[in-house]
Amino acid sequence: MAVYTEVSVEQANALLAQLGLGPVLALQPISSGIENTNYFATTAEGEWVLTVFERLAHDQLPFYLQLMRHLARAGQPVPEPRANAQGELVHTLAGKPAALVNRLEGESLDAPDLHHCEQLGATLARMHLAVADFPLAQPNLRGLAWREATAPVVRPYLDADAGHLLDEEMAFQAHLHASAAYQELPCGAVHADLFRDNALFAGLPGRERLSGVFDFYFAGTDTFVYDLAVVLNDWCVDLDSGQLDLPRAEALLHAYSAERQPSGNELRLLPGLRRAAAQRFWLSRLADWHLPREASLLKPKPPLHFERVLRDAMARPWHPAA
Structure with missing residues:
Protein backbone atom coordinates (compact mmCIF):
# COMPACT_ATOMS: atom_id res chain seq x y z
CA MET A 1 0.00 0.00 0.00
CA ALA A 2 1.91 3.00 -1.28
CA VAL A 3 1.84 6.29 0.64
CA TYR A 4 0.02 8.93 -1.41
CA THR A 5 -1.35 10.87 1.56
CA GLU A 6 0.99 11.75 4.41
CA VAL A 7 -0.87 11.32 7.71
CA SER A 8 0.38 13.10 10.82
CA VAL A 9 0.05 11.81 14.36
CA GLU A 10 -2.29 14.72 15.08
CA GLN A 11 -4.59 13.74 12.21
CA ALA A 12 -4.57 10.10 13.29
CA ASN A 13 -5.33 11.06 16.88
CA ALA A 14 -8.35 13.10 15.80
CA LEU A 15 -9.80 10.12 13.95
CA LEU A 16 -9.03 7.63 16.71
CA ALA A 17 -10.75 9.85 19.23
CA GLN A 18 -13.93 9.64 17.13
CA LEU A 19 -13.63 5.84 17.26
CA GLY A 20 -13.27 5.65 21.03
CA LEU A 21 -9.60 4.72 20.94
CA GLY A 22 -6.69 6.21 22.83
CA PRO A 23 -3.93 8.36 21.39
CA VAL A 24 -1.46 6.97 18.87
CA LEU A 25 1.66 5.47 20.40
CA ALA A 26 3.22 4.65 17.02
CA LEU A 27 2.30 5.37 13.39
CA GLN A 28 4.19 3.48 10.67
CA PRO A 29 3.63 3.82 6.90
CA ILE A 30 3.25 0.58 4.93
CA SER A 31 5.18 0.49 1.67
CA SER A 32 3.76 -2.63 -0.04
CA GLY A 33 0.94 -2.39 -2.58
CA ILE A 34 -0.03 0.43 -4.91
CA GLU A 35 -3.70 1.41 -4.50
CA ASN A 36 -4.23 3.12 -1.13
CA THR A 37 -2.32 4.80 1.69
CA ASN A 38 -1.91 2.53 4.70
CA TYR A 39 -0.39 2.89 8.14
CA PHE A 40 0.06 0.60 11.11
CA ALA A 41 -1.27 2.42 14.17
CA THR A 42 -0.55 1.37 17.75
CA THR A 43 -2.68 2.51 20.69
CA ALA A 44 -3.08 1.32 24.26
CA GLU A 45 -6.14 -0.59 23.06
CA GLY A 46 -4.31 -2.61 20.39
CA GLU A 47 -2.85 -2.69 16.90
CA TRP A 48 -4.73 -1.26 13.92
CA VAL A 49 -4.44 -0.69 10.19
CA LEU A 50 -5.43 2.79 9.02
CA THR A 51 -6.35 3.10 5.33
CA VAL A 52 -6.84 6.30 3.35
CA PHE A 53 -8.57 5.54 0.05
CA GLU A 54 -7.08 7.20 -3.00
CA ARG A 55 -9.45 6.05 -5.76
CA LEU A 56 -12.58 4.74 -4.09
CA ALA A 57 -15.30 7.23 -3.13
CA HIS A 58 -17.24 7.35 0.14
CA ASP A 59 -20.32 5.81 -1.46
CA GLN A 60 -18.36 2.83 -2.83
CA LEU A 61 -16.80 1.82 0.47
CA PRO A 62 -19.77 0.43 2.43
CA PHE A 63 -19.75 -2.72 0.26
CA TYR A 64 -16.12 -3.56 1.11
CA LEU A 65 -16.32 -2.68 4.77
CA GLN A 66 -19.69 -4.36 5.35
CA LEU A 67 -18.33 -7.48 3.61
CA MET A 68 -15.34 -7.54 5.93
CA ARG A 69 -17.54 -7.13 8.99
CA HIS A 70 -19.93 -9.82 7.72
CA LEU A 71 -17.10 -12.32 7.23
CA ALA A 72 -15.41 -11.47 10.53
CA ARG A 73 -18.66 -11.96 12.44
CA ALA A 74 -19.20 -15.24 10.59
CA GLY A 75 -15.98 -16.51 12.16
CA GLN A 76 -13.67 -16.00 9.20
CA PRO A 77 -10.10 -14.73 9.81
CA VAL A 78 -10.84 -11.28 8.42
CA PRO A 79 -10.17 -7.88 10.05
CA GLU A 80 -13.27 -6.09 11.33
CA PRO A 81 -13.74 -2.37 10.57
CA ARG A 82 -14.12 -0.06 13.56
CA ALA A 83 -17.33 1.99 13.67
CA ASN A 84 -17.80 5.42 15.18
CA ALA A 85 -20.49 6.31 17.73
CA GLN A 86 -23.04 6.63 14.91
CA GLY A 87 -22.25 3.12 13.64
CA GLU A 88 -20.49 4.40 10.50
CA LEU A 89 -17.61 2.40 9.08
CA VAL A 90 -16.47 4.99 6.52
CA HIS A 91 -14.59 7.93 8.03
CA THR A 92 -12.80 11.02 6.67
CA LEU A 93 -9.12 11.83 6.99
CA ALA A 94 -7.21 14.56 5.14
CA GLY A 95 -10.36 15.18 3.11
CA LYS A 96 -10.44 11.58 1.85
CA PRO A 97 -12.43 8.50 2.86
CA ALA A 98 -10.71 6.33 5.45
CA ALA A 99 -11.24 3.19 7.52
CA LEU A 100 -9.65 1.58 10.56
CA VAL A 101 -9.52 -2.20 11.09
CA ASN A 102 -7.89 -4.40 13.70
CA ARG A 103 -4.45 -5.69 12.77
CA LEU A 104 -4.30 -9.48 12.56
CA GLU A 105 -1.33 -11.50 13.76
CA GLY A 106 1.08 -13.28 11.46
CA GLU A 107 3.14 -12.60 8.38
CA SER A 108 2.72 -13.15 4.67
CA LEU A 109 4.65 -15.94 2.94
CA ASP A 110 6.81 -15.53 -0.13
CA ALA A 111 6.91 -19.27 -0.91
CA PRO A 112 3.75 -21.14 0.15
CA ASP A 113 4.00 -24.90 0.46
CA LEU A 114 1.31 -27.57 0.15
CA HIS A 115 -0.06 -27.14 3.66
CA HIS A 116 -0.30 -23.37 3.19
CA CYS A 117 -2.23 -23.88 -0.05
CA GLU A 118 -4.52 -26.36 1.65
CA GLN A 119 -5.38 -23.91 4.41
CA LEU A 120 -5.95 -21.10 1.95
CA GLY A 121 -8.19 -23.28 -0.23
CA ALA A 122 -10.34 -24.30 2.72
CA THR A 123 -10.61 -20.70 3.94
CA LEU A 124 -11.56 -19.43 0.49
CA ALA A 125 -14.36 -22.01 0.28
CA ARG A 126 -15.67 -21.07 3.72
CA MET A 127 -15.72 -17.40 2.74
CA HIS A 128 -17.70 -18.28 -0.39
CA LEU A 129 -20.21 -20.16 1.74
CA ALA A 130 -20.37 -17.36 4.32
CA VAL A 131 -21.56 -14.73 1.82
CA ALA A 132 -24.76 -16.65 1.04
CA ASP A 133 -26.69 -14.23 3.29
CA PHE A 134 -24.62 -11.11 2.58
CA PRO A 135 -27.22 -8.59 1.37
CA LEU A 136 -25.09 -6.15 -0.63
CA ALA A 137 -23.94 -6.42 -4.24
CA GLN A 138 -21.44 -4.42 -6.26
CA PRO A 139 -19.90 -5.31 -9.63
CA ASN A 140 -16.27 -6.37 -9.73
CA LEU A 141 -14.69 -3.03 -10.68
CA ARG A 142 -11.86 -4.90 -12.46
CA GLY A 143 -14.20 -7.20 -14.35
CA LEU A 144 -14.66 -7.60 -18.11
CA ALA A 145 -15.90 -4.04 -18.67
CA TRP A 146 -12.78 -2.61 -17.01
CA ARG A 147 -10.52 -4.93 -19.00
CA GLU A 148 -12.20 -3.91 -22.26
CA ALA A 149 -11.70 -0.23 -21.38
CA THR A 150 -8.09 -0.65 -20.23
CA ALA A 151 -6.78 -2.84 -23.07
CA PRO A 152 -6.72 -0.09 -25.72
CA VAL A 153 -5.04 2.31 -23.27
CA VAL A 154 -2.05 0.04 -22.60
CA ARG A 155 -1.83 -1.64 -26.00
CA PRO A 156 0.41 1.09 -27.54
CA TYR A 157 3.10 0.12 -25.02
CA LEU A 158 3.19 -3.52 -26.18
CA ASP A 159 5.34 -5.05 -28.89
CA ALA A 160 3.69 -6.85 -31.81
CA ASP A 161 3.70 -10.28 -30.17
CA ALA A 162 2.26 -9.09 -26.85
CA GLY A 163 -0.28 -6.93 -28.67
CA HIS A 164 -1.48 -9.95 -30.64
CA LEU A 165 -1.75 -11.92 -27.40
CA LEU A 166 -3.88 -9.20 -25.82
CA ASP A 167 -6.18 -8.97 -28.85
CA GLU A 168 -6.63 -12.74 -28.97
CA GLU A 169 -7.41 -12.95 -25.27
CA MET A 170 -9.88 -10.07 -25.31
CA ALA A 171 -11.85 -11.85 -28.04
CA PHE A 172 -11.74 -15.14 -26.14
CA GLN A 173 -12.95 -13.56 -22.89
CA ALA A 174 -15.81 -11.71 -24.62
CA HIS A 175 -16.98 -15.03 -26.07
CA LEU A 176 -16.59 -16.85 -22.74
CA HIS A 177 -18.51 -14.24 -20.75
CA ALA A 178 -21.36 -14.26 -23.28
CA SER A 179 -21.78 -18.04 -23.12
CA ALA A 180 -24.76 -19.69 -21.45
CA ALA A 181 -22.42 -21.80 -19.32
CA TYR A 182 -20.75 -18.70 -17.89
CA GLN A 183 -24.07 -17.01 -17.18
CA GLU A 184 -25.10 -20.00 -15.02
CA LEU A 185 -22.02 -19.93 -12.76
CA PRO A 186 -22.65 -19.40 -9.01
CA CYS A 187 -21.87 -15.83 -7.94
CA GLY A 188 -21.46 -13.84 -4.77
CA ALA A 189 -19.22 -11.35 -3.02
CA VAL A 190 -15.63 -12.43 -3.64
CA HIS A 191 -12.21 -11.12 -2.61
CA ALA A 192 -10.88 -11.03 -6.22
CA ASP A 193 -7.32 -10.17 -5.11
CA LEU A 194 -6.32 -12.87 -2.64
CA PHE A 195 -2.62 -13.06 -3.42
CA PHE A 201 0.24 -17.13 8.76
CA ALA A 202 1.32 -17.49 12.38
CA GLY A 203 3.18 -20.26 14.18
CA LEU A 204 6.41 -22.23 14.00
CA PRO A 205 8.03 -22.67 10.58
CA GLY A 206 6.53 -25.64 8.79
CA ARG A 207 3.54 -25.68 11.14
CA GLU A 208 2.04 -22.26 10.43
CA ARG A 209 -1.71 -21.71 10.60
CA LEU A 210 -3.63 -19.27 8.45
CA SER A 211 -4.33 -16.33 10.74
CA GLY A 212 -5.75 -13.70 8.45
CA VAL A 213 -7.07 -12.66 5.03
CA PHE A 214 -7.12 -8.92 4.36
CA ASP A 215 -7.21 -6.12 1.74
CA PHE A 216 -10.75 -6.55 0.41
CA TYR A 217 -10.70 -3.32 -1.59
CA PHE A 218 -10.89 -5.06 -4.95
CA ALA A 219 -13.79 -7.23 -3.80
CA GLY A 220 -16.97 -7.39 -5.82
CA THR A 221 -19.82 -9.58 -6.96
CA ASP A 222 -18.39 -12.13 -9.37
CA THR A 223 -18.27 -15.86 -9.94
CA PHE A 224 -16.74 -18.00 -7.20
CA VAL A 225 -14.66 -19.85 -9.77
CA TYR A 226 -13.07 -16.58 -10.90
CA ASP A 227 -12.03 -15.94 -7.28
CA LEU A 228 -10.59 -19.45 -7.19
CA ALA A 229 -8.73 -18.77 -10.44
CA VAL A 230 -7.15 -15.61 -9.00
CA VAL A 231 -5.88 -17.62 -6.04
CA LEU A 232 -4.52 -20.47 -8.18
CA ASN A 233 -2.67 -18.01 -10.41
CA ASP A 234 -0.68 -16.68 -7.46
CA TRP A 235 -0.45 -19.35 -4.77
CA CYS A 236 0.18 -22.20 -7.19
CA VAL A 237 2.34 -20.55 -9.87
CA ASP A 238 6.10 -20.53 -10.18
CA LEU A 239 7.19 -16.89 -9.90
CA ASP A 240 10.08 -17.28 -12.33
CA SER A 241 8.36 -19.13 -15.18
CA GLY A 242 4.68 -18.35 -14.61
CA GLN A 243 3.87 -22.05 -14.89
CA LEU A 244 1.22 -23.73 -12.76
CA ASP A 245 2.62 -26.00 -10.04
CA LEU A 246 0.24 -28.97 -10.18
CA PRO A 247 0.89 -30.40 -6.68
CA ARG A 248 0.07 -27.06 -5.08
CA ALA A 249 -2.92 -26.52 -7.36
CA GLU A 250 -4.32 -29.95 -6.62
CA ALA A 251 -3.79 -29.51 -2.87
CA LEU A 252 -5.56 -26.15 -2.88
CA LEU A 253 -8.50 -27.35 -4.98
CA HIS A 254 -8.88 -30.53 -2.91
CA ALA A 255 -9.07 -28.52 0.32
CA TYR A 256 -11.51 -26.07 -1.29
CA SER A 257 -13.71 -28.92 -2.52
CA ALA A 258 -13.83 -30.50 0.95
CA GLU A 259 -15.62 -27.36 2.17
CA ARG A 260 -17.52 -26.34 -0.97
CA GLN A 261 -17.79 -28.73 -3.90
CA PRO A 262 -17.50 -26.85 -7.22
CA SER A 263 -20.07 -27.77 -9.84
CA GLY A 264 -19.05 -29.57 -12.99
CA ASN A 265 -19.67 -26.37 -14.90
CA GLU A 266 -17.32 -24.43 -12.62
CA LEU A 267 -14.56 -26.99 -13.14
CA ARG A 268 -15.08 -27.01 -16.91
CA LEU A 269 -14.74 -23.23 -17.10
CA LEU A 270 -11.86 -22.96 -14.63
CA PRO A 271 -9.19 -22.99 -17.40
CA GLY A 272 -10.88 -20.05 -19.14
CA LEU A 273 -11.31 -18.16 -15.88
CA ARG A 274 -7.63 -18.68 -15.07
CA ARG A 275 -6.94 -16.89 -18.33
CA ALA A 276 -9.36 -14.10 -17.35
CA ALA A 277 -7.63 -13.67 -13.98
CA ALA A 278 -4.18 -13.61 -15.57
CA GLN A 279 -5.33 -11.07 -18.13
CA ARG A 280 -6.84 -8.82 -15.44
CA PHE A 281 -3.58 -8.59 -13.49
CA TRP A 282 -1.46 -8.30 -16.62
CA LEU A 283 -3.53 -5.28 -17.64
CA SER A 284 -3.46 -3.64 -14.22
CA ARG A 285 0.30 -4.07 -13.95
CA LEU A 286 0.76 -2.69 -17.46
CA ALA A 287 -1.26 0.37 -16.46
CA ASP A 288 0.65 0.82 -13.20
CA TRP A 289 4.00 0.35 -14.96
CA HIS A 290 3.46 2.63 -17.95
CA LEU A 291 1.02 5.13 -16.43
CA PRO A 292 2.15 5.37 -12.80
CA ARG A 293 0.76 7.66 -10.14
CA GLU A 294 3.09 9.69 -7.93
CA ALA A 295 3.40 8.31 -4.42
CA SER A 296 5.95 8.02 -1.65
CA LEU A 297 7.34 4.46 -1.43
CA LEU A 298 5.51 3.42 -4.63
CA LYS A 299 6.95 0.29 -6.24
CA PRO A 300 4.90 -0.84 -9.26
CA LYS A 301 5.24 -4.52 -10.10
CA PRO A 302 6.60 -5.63 -13.49
CA PRO A 303 3.81 -6.79 -15.83
CA LEU A 304 5.81 -9.55 -17.55
CA HIS A 305 5.00 -12.09 -14.84
CA PHE A 306 1.30 -12.18 -15.63
CA GLU A 307 1.94 -12.23 -19.34
CA ARG A 308 3.84 -15.47 -18.64
CA VAL A 309 0.99 -16.78 -16.47
CA LEU A 310 -1.50 -16.04 -19.25
CA ARG A 311 0.64 -17.75 -21.89
CA ASP A 312 1.04 -20.81 -19.69
CA ALA A 313 -2.69 -20.97 -18.94
CA MET A 314 -3.35 -20.89 -22.69
CA ALA A 315 -0.67 -23.40 -23.66
CA ARG A 316 -1.20 -25.85 -20.76
CA PRO A 317 -4.82 -25.54 -19.57
CA TRP A 318 -5.44 -27.43 -16.33
CA HIS A 319 -8.66 -29.45 -16.39
CA PRO A 320 -9.22 -30.79 -12.86
CA ALA A 321 -11.40 -33.85 -12.46
CA ALA A 322 -14.83 -33.46 -10.89
Whole structure:
Protein backbone atom coordinates (compact mmCIF):
# COMPACT_ATOMS: atom_id res chain seq x y z
CA MET A 1 0.00 0.00 0.00
CA ALA A 2 1.91 3.00 -1.28
CA VAL A 3 1.84 6.29 0.64
CA TYR A 4 0.02 8.93 -1.41
CA THR A 5 -1.35 10.87 1.56
CA GLU A 6 0.99 11.75 4.41
CA VAL A 7 -0.87 11.32 7.71
CA SER A 8 0.38 13.10 10.82
CA VAL A 9 0.05 11.81 14.36
CA GLU A 10 -2.29 14.72 15.08
CA GLN A 11 -4.59 13.74 12.21
CA ALA A 12 -4.57 10.10 13.29
CA ASN A 13 -5.33 11.06 16.88
CA ALA A 14 -8.35 13.10 15.80
CA LEU A 15 -9.80 10.12 13.95
CA LEU A 16 -9.03 7.63 16.71
CA ALA A 17 -10.75 9.85 19.23
CA GLN A 18 -13.93 9.64 17.13
CA LEU A 19 -13.63 5.84 17.26
CA GLY A 20 -13.27 5.65 21.03
CA LEU A 21 -9.60 4.72 20.94
CA GLY A 22 -6.69 6.21 22.83
CA PRO A 23 -3.93 8.36 21.39
CA VAL A 24 -1.46 6.97 18.87
CA LEU A 25 1.66 5.47 20.40
CA ALA A 26 3.22 4.65 17.02
CA LEU A 27 2.30 5.37 13.39
CA GLN A 28 4.19 3.48 10.67
CA PRO A 29 3.63 3.82 6.90
CA ILE A 30 3.25 0.58 4.93
CA SER A 31 5.18 0.49 1.67
CA SER A 32 3.76 -2.63 -0.04
CA GLY A 33 0.94 -2.39 -2.58
CA ILE A 34 -0.03 0.43 -4.91
CA GLU A 35 -3.70 1.41 -4.50
CA ASN A 36 -4.23 3.12 -1.13
CA THR A 37 -2.32 4.80 1.69
CA ASN A 38 -1.91 2.53 4.70
CA TYR A 39 -0.39 2.89 8.14
CA PHE A 40 0.06 0.60 11.11
CA ALA A 41 -1.27 2.42 14.17
CA THR A 42 -0.55 1.37 17.75
CA THR A 43 -2.68 2.51 20.69
CA ALA A 44 -3.08 1.32 24.26
CA GLU A 45 -6.14 -0.59 23.06
CA GLY A 46 -4.31 -2.61 20.39
CA GLU A 47 -2.85 -2.69 16.90
CA TRP A 48 -4.73 -1.26 13.92
CA VAL A 49 -4.44 -0.69 10.19
CA LEU A 50 -5.43 2.79 9.02
CA THR A 51 -6.35 3.10 5.33
CA VAL A 52 -6.84 6.30 3.35
CA PHE A 53 -8.57 5.54 0.05
CA GLU A 54 -7.08 7.20 -3.00
CA ARG A 55 -9.45 6.05 -5.76
CA LEU A 56 -12.58 4.74 -4.09
CA ALA A 57 -15.30 7.23 -3.13
CA HIS A 58 -17.24 7.35 0.14
CA ASP A 59 -20.32 5.81 -1.46
CA GLN A 60 -18.36 2.83 -2.83
CA LEU A 61 -16.80 1.82 0.47
CA PRO A 62 -19.77 0.43 2.43
CA PHE A 63 -19.75 -2.72 0.26
CA TYR A 64 -16.12 -3.56 1.11
CA LEU A 65 -16.32 -2.68 4.77
CA GLN A 66 -19.69 -4.36 5.35
CA LEU A 67 -18.33 -7.48 3.61
CA MET A 68 -15.34 -7.54 5.93
CA ARG A 69 -17.54 -7.13 8.99
CA HIS A 70 -19.93 -9.82 7.72
CA LEU A 71 -17.10 -12.32 7.23
CA ALA A 72 -15.41 -11.47 10.53
CA ARG A 73 -18.66 -11.96 12.44
CA ALA A 74 -19.20 -15.24 10.59
CA GLY A 75 -15.98 -16.51 12.16
CA GLN A 76 -13.67 -16.00 9.20
CA PRO A 77 -10.10 -14.73 9.81
CA VAL A 78 -10.84 -11.28 8.42
CA PRO A 79 -10.17 -7.88 10.05
CA GLU A 80 -13.27 -6.09 11.33
CA PRO A 81 -13.74 -2.37 10.57
CA ARG A 82 -14.12 -0.06 13.56
CA ALA A 83 -17.33 1.99 13.67
CA ASN A 84 -17.80 5.42 15.18
CA ALA A 85 -20.49 6.31 17.73
CA GLN A 86 -23.04 6.63 14.91
CA GLY A 87 -22.25 3.12 13.64
CA GLU A 88 -20.49 4.40 10.50
CA LEU A 89 -17.61 2.40 9.08
CA VAL A 90 -16.47 4.99 6.52
CA HIS A 91 -14.59 7.93 8.03
CA THR A 92 -12.80 11.02 6.67
CA LEU A 93 -9.12 11.83 6.99
CA ALA A 94 -7.21 14.56 5.14
CA GLY A 95 -10.36 15.18 3.11
CA LYS A 96 -10.44 11.58 1.85
CA PRO A 97 -12.43 8.50 2.86
CA ALA A 98 -10.71 6.33 5.45
CA ALA A 99 -11.24 3.19 7.52
CA LEU A 100 -9.65 1.58 10.56
CA VAL A 101 -9.52 -2.20 11.09
CA ASN A 102 -7.89 -4.40 13.70
CA ARG A 103 -4.45 -5.69 12.77
CA LEU A 104 -4.30 -9.48 12.56
CA GLU A 105 -1.33 -11.50 13.76
CA GLY A 106 1.08 -13.28 11.46
CA GLU A 107 3.14 -12.60 8.38
CA SER A 108 2.72 -13.15 4.67
CA LEU A 109 4.65 -15.94 2.94
CA ASP A 110 6.81 -15.53 -0.13
CA ALA A 111 6.91 -19.27 -0.91
CA PRO A 112 3.75 -21.14 0.15
CA ASP A 113 4.00 -24.90 0.46
CA LEU A 114 1.31 -27.57 0.15
CA HIS A 115 -0.06 -27.14 3.66
CA HIS A 116 -0.30 -23.37 3.19
CA CYS A 117 -2.23 -23.88 -0.05
CA GLU A 118 -4.52 -26.36 1.65
CA GLN A 119 -5.38 -23.91 4.41
CA LEU A 120 -5.95 -21.10 1.95
CA GLY A 121 -8.19 -23.28 -0.23
CA ALA A 122 -10.34 -24.30 2.72
CA THR A 123 -10.61 -20.70 3.94
CA LEU A 124 -11.56 -19.43 0.49
CA ALA A 125 -14.36 -22.01 0.28
CA ARG A 126 -15.67 -21.07 3.72
CA MET A 127 -15.72 -17.40 2.74
CA HIS A 128 -17.70 -18.28 -0.39
CA LEU A 129 -20.21 -20.16 1.74
CA ALA A 130 -20.37 -17.36 4.32
CA VAL A 131 -21.56 -14.73 1.82
CA ALA A 132 -24.76 -16.65 1.04
CA ASP A 133 -26.69 -14.23 3.29
CA PHE A 134 -24.62 -11.11 2.58
CA PRO A 135 -27.22 -8.59 1.37
CA LEU A 136 -25.09 -6.15 -0.63
CA ALA A 137 -23.94 -6.42 -4.24
CA GLN A 138 -21.44 -4.42 -6.26
CA PRO A 139 -19.90 -5.31 -9.63
CA ASN A 140 -16.27 -6.37 -9.73
CA LEU A 141 -14.69 -3.03 -10.68
CA ARG A 142 -11.86 -4.90 -12.46
CA GLY A 143 -14.20 -7.20 -14.35
CA LEU A 144 -14.66 -7.60 -18.11
CA ALA A 145 -15.90 -4.04 -18.67
CA TRP A 146 -12.78 -2.61 -17.01
CA ARG A 147 -10.52 -4.93 -19.00
CA GLU A 148 -12.20 -3.91 -22.26
CA ALA A 149 -11.70 -0.23 -21.38
CA THR A 150 -8.09 -0.65 -20.23
CA ALA A 151 -6.78 -2.84 -23.07
CA PRO A 152 -6.72 -0.09 -25.72
CA VAL A 153 -5.04 2.31 -23.27
CA VAL A 154 -2.05 0.04 -22.60
CA ARG A 155 -1.83 -1.64 -26.00
CA PRO A 156 0.41 1.09 -27.54
CA TYR A 157 3.10 0.12 -25.02
CA LEU A 158 3.19 -3.52 -26.18
CA ASP A 159 5.34 -5.05 -28.89
CA ALA A 160 3.69 -6.85 -31.81
CA ASP A 161 3.70 -10.28 -30.17
CA ALA A 162 2.26 -9.09 -26.85
CA GLY A 163 -0.28 -6.93 -28.67
CA HIS A 164 -1.48 -9.95 -30.64
CA LEU A 165 -1.75 -11.92 -27.40
CA LEU A 166 -3.88 -9.20 -25.82
CA ASP A 167 -6.18 -8.97 -28.85
CA GLU A 168 -6.63 -12.74 -28.97
CA GLU A 169 -7.41 -12.95 -25.27
CA MET A 170 -9.88 -10.07 -25.31
CA ALA A 171 -11.85 -11.85 -28.04
CA PHE A 172 -11.74 -15.14 -26.14
CA GLN A 173 -12.95 -13.56 -22.89
CA ALA A 174 -15.81 -11.71 -24.62
CA HIS A 175 -16.98 -15.03 -26.07
CA LEU A 176 -16.59 -16.85 -22.74
CA HIS A 177 -18.51 -14.24 -20.75
CA ALA A 178 -21.36 -14.26 -23.28
CA SER A 179 -21.78 -18.04 -23.12
CA ALA A 180 -24.76 -19.69 -21.45
CA ALA A 181 -22.42 -21.80 -19.32
CA TYR A 182 -20.75 -18.70 -17.89
CA GLN A 183 -24.07 -17.01 -17.18
CA GLU A 184 -25.10 -20.00 -15.02
CA LEU A 185 -22.02 -19.93 -12.76
CA PRO A 186 -22.65 -19.40 -9.01
CA CYS A 187 -21.87 -15.83 -7.94
CA GLY A 188 -21.46 -13.84 -4.77
CA ALA A 189 -19.22 -11.35 -3.02
CA VAL A 190 -15.63 -12.43 -3.64
CA HIS A 191 -12.21 -11.12 -2.61
CA ALA A 192 -10.88 -11.03 -6.22
CA ASP A 193 -7.32 -10.17 -5.11
CA LEU A 194 -6.32 -12.87 -2.64
CA PHE A 195 -2.62 -13.06 -3.42
CA ARG A 196 -0.10 -14.57 -1.04
CA ASP A 197 0.71 -11.08 0.31
CA ASN A 198 -2.94 -10.62 1.31
CA ALA A 199 -2.92 -13.56 3.73
CA LEU A 200 -1.15 -14.04 7.06
CA PHE A 201 0.24 -17.13 8.76
CA ALA A 202 1.32 -17.49 12.38
CA GLY A 203 3.18 -20.26 14.18
CA LEU A 204 6.41 -22.23 14.00
CA PRO A 205 8.03 -22.67 10.58
CA GLY A 206 6.53 -25.64 8.79
CA ARG A 207 3.54 -25.68 11.14
CA GLU A 208 2.04 -22.26 10.43
CA ARG A 209 -1.71 -21.71 10.60
CA LEU A 210 -3.63 -19.27 8.45
CA SER A 211 -4.33 -16.33 10.74
CA GLY A 212 -5.75 -13.70 8.45
CA VAL A 213 -7.07 -12.66 5.03
CA PHE A 214 -7.12 -8.92 4.36
CA ASP A 215 -7.21 -6.12 1.74
CA PHE A 216 -10.75 -6.55 0.41
CA TYR A 217 -10.70 -3.32 -1.59
CA PHE A 218 -10.89 -5.06 -4.95
CA ALA A 219 -13.79 -7.23 -3.80
CA GLY A 220 -16.97 -7.39 -5.82
CA THR A 221 -19.82 -9.58 -6.96
CA ASP A 222 -18.39 -12.13 -9.37
CA THR A 223 -18.27 -15.86 -9.94
CA PHE A 224 -16.74 -18.00 -7.20
CA VAL A 225 -14.66 -19.85 -9.77
CA TYR A 226 -13.07 -16.58 -10.90
CA ASP A 227 -12.03 -15.94 -7.28
CA LEU A 228 -10.59 -19.45 -7.19
CA ALA A 229 -8.73 -18.77 -10.44
CA VAL A 230 -7.15 -15.61 -9.00
CA VAL A 231 -5.88 -17.62 -6.04
CA LEU A 232 -4.52 -20.47 -8.18
CA ASN A 233 -2.67 -18.01 -10.41
CA ASP A 234 -0.68 -16.68 -7.46
CA TRP A 235 -0.45 -19.35 -4.77
CA CYS A 236 0.18 -22.20 -7.19
CA VAL A 237 2.34 -20.55 -9.87
CA ASP A 238 6.10 -20.53 -10.18
CA LEU A 239 7.19 -16.89 -9.90
CA ASP A 240 10.08 -17.28 -12.33
CA SER A 241 8.36 -19.13 -15.18
CA GLY A 242 4.68 -18.35 -14.61
CA GLN A 243 3.87 -22.05 -14.89
CA LEU A 244 1.22 -23.73 -12.76
CA ASP A 245 2.62 -26.00 -10.04
CA LEU A 246 0.24 -28.97 -10.18
CA PRO A 247 0.89 -30.40 -6.68
CA ARG A 248 0.07 -27.06 -5.08
CA ALA A 249 -2.92 -26.52 -7.36
CA GLU A 250 -4.32 -29.95 -6.62
CA ALA A 251 -3.79 -29.51 -2.87
CA LEU A 252 -5.56 -26.15 -2.88
CA LEU A 253 -8.50 -27.35 -4.98
CA HIS A 254 -8.88 -30.53 -2.91
CA ALA A 255 -9.07 -28.52 0.32
CA TYR A 256 -11.51 -26.07 -1.29
CA SER A 257 -13.71 -28.92 -2.52
CA ALA A 258 -13.83 -30.50 0.95
CA GLU A 259 -15.62 -27.36 2.17
CA ARG A 260 -17.52 -26.34 -0.97
CA GLN A 261 -17.79 -28.73 -3.90
CA PRO A 262 -17.50 -26.85 -7.22
CA SER A 263 -20.07 -27.77 -9.84
CA GLY A 264 -19.05 -29.57 -12.99
CA ASN A 265 -19.67 -26.37 -14.90
CA GLU A 266 -17.32 -24.43 -12.62
CA LEU A 267 -14.56 -26.99 -13.14
CA ARG A 268 -15.08 -27.01 -16.91
CA LEU A 269 -14.74 -23.23 -17.10
CA LEU A 270 -11.86 -22.96 -14.63
CA PRO A 271 -9.19 -22.99 -17.40
CA GLY A 272 -10.88 -20.05 -19.14
CA LEU A 273 -11.31 -18.16 -15.88
CA ARG A 274 -7.63 -18.68 -15.07
CA ARG A 275 -6.94 -16.89 -18.33
CA ALA A 276 -9.36 -14.10 -17.35
CA ALA A 277 -7.63 -13.67 -13.98
CA ALA A 278 -4.18 -13.61 -15.57
CA GLN A 279 -5.33 -11.07 -18.13
CA ARG A 280 -6.84 -8.82 -15.44
CA PHE A 281 -3.58 -8.59 -13.49
CA TRP A 282 -1.46 -8.30 -16.62
CA LEU A 283 -3.53 -5.28 -17.64
CA SER A 284 -3.46 -3.64 -14.22
CA ARG A 285 0.30 -4.07 -13.95
CA LEU A 286 0.76 -2.69 -17.46
CA ALA A 287 -1.26 0.37 -16.46
CA ASP A 288 0.65 0.82 -13.20
CA TRP A 289 4.00 0.35 -14.96
CA HIS A 290 3.46 2.63 -17.95
CA LEU A 291 1.02 5.13 -16.43
CA PRO A 292 2.15 5.37 -12.80
CA ARG A 293 0.76 7.66 -10.14
CA GLU A 294 3.09 9.69 -7.93
CA ALA A 295 3.40 8.31 -4.42
CA SER A 296 5.95 8.02 -1.65
CA LEU A 297 7.34 4.46 -1.43
CA LEU A 298 5.51 3.42 -4.63
CA LYS A 299 6.95 0.29 -6.24
CA PRO A 300 4.90 -0.84 -9.26
CA LYS A 301 5.24 -4.52 -10.10
CA PRO A 302 6.60 -5.63 -13.49
CA PRO A 303 3.81 -6.79 -15.83
CA LEU A 304 5.81 -9.55 -17.55
CA HIS A 305 5.00 -12.09 -14.84
CA PHE A 306 1.30 -12.18 -15.63
CA GLU A 307 1.94 -12.23 -19.34
CA ARG A 308 3.84 -15.47 -18.64
CA VAL A 309 0.99 -16.78 -16.47
CA LEU A 310 -1.50 -16.04 -19.25
CA ARG A 311 0.64 -17.75 -21.89
CA ASP A 312 1.04 -20.81 -19.69
CA ALA A 313 -2.69 -20.97 -18.94
CA MET A 314 -3.35 -20.89 -22.69
CA ALA A 315 -0.67 -23.40 -23.66
CA ARG A 316 -1.20 -25.85 -20.76
CA PRO A 317 -4.82 -25.54 -19.57
CA TRP A 318 -5.44 -27.43 -16.33
CA HIS A 319 -8.66 -29.45 -16.39
CA PRO A 320 -9.22 -30.79 -12.86
CA ALA A 321 -11.40 -33.85 -12.46
CA ALA A 322 -14.83 -33.46 -10.89
